[in-house]
Amino acid sequence: MSESPSPVRVEAPSPEVPLKPLGKVMAVTSGKGGVGKTFVSANLAASLAKRGHKVLVLDADLGLANLDVVLNLYPKVTLHDVFTGKAALDDAIVRAPGGFSVLLAGSGMVEYSRLTPNVREDFLRIIGSLLPRFDMVLLDTGAGISDVVLFAVSLASEVLVVATPEPTSLTDAYATIKVLVGEQHRRIVRMVVNQTTRMGDGRAITTQLQQVLDRFVVSKPGEKVRLVHVGDIPADVAVRQTIMKRQLLVQHMPGCQAALAIAQLAAKVEDFLIGKAA
Ligand SMILES: Nc1ncnc2c1ncn2[C@@H]1O[C@H](COP(=O)(O)OP(=O)(O)OP(=O)(O)O)[C@@H](O)[C@H]1O
């Protein structure tokens, strides 16, 4: 993770990302793909639902949506139909097995994987109508820093970056955080380290990333970004077992290490997203 020696102030927000982030909305994102965003979003939503909240997960990975596969849901009406005006929003909201709701992108969203003014408007309109109906909305985004991913993240008041301890995942997480700070002036970015193999790994990794951010990235002149370690989720064979069966881990194997970690994560998310304990 080498960088130029002087602090980099990434330029002012592009006109594409001028929005005020919406409270109660948390984007789950990552630099590298396949690190566990969809797994975390779905299981976190189930844990939050179990804690009594009305939660919706929106499949914001428009190009390569797969929340439907993880949840074993095959809805007739999807976000695509709402975007194209073929269906009403209410008809596209589906009840997931874990007691939460989902709005699935489904297939056929490839044309939405580019951020056009229409996509922006559709997205905004839909999130605006969802907000009053739910206590929390989680956006399961795609990986990386494409304009669609950044736009989805820009709508959220909180951003949870998922990374694994692998060096490639960490350098990509760093690159993502740098863009989020530069383009969206994020001052707090939350981080969950997934697939850890040793206790304390996630905290050490977060501290290391924070040190690099402190040296090279500032949100506004004089303002540094704070990377908050929200928790670790251990690598656990139970995860793959339940994904293969298209089941939710927290529902079918609630006692396993990864499920317990997600339950702890849910308590923290509840706290910072809607200020339950604040
Ligand atoms: N804690 C864990 N322990 C073991 N395996 C895990 C864990 N978390 C995720 N995985 C594995 O990683 C795979 C990818 O997870 P997932 O689909 O949630 O990633 P993603 O970040 O959403 O990917 P994409 O970037 O393609 O959207 C899962 O199918 C599972 O096999």
Ligand SMILES: [Mg+2]
């Ligand atoms: Mg995914």
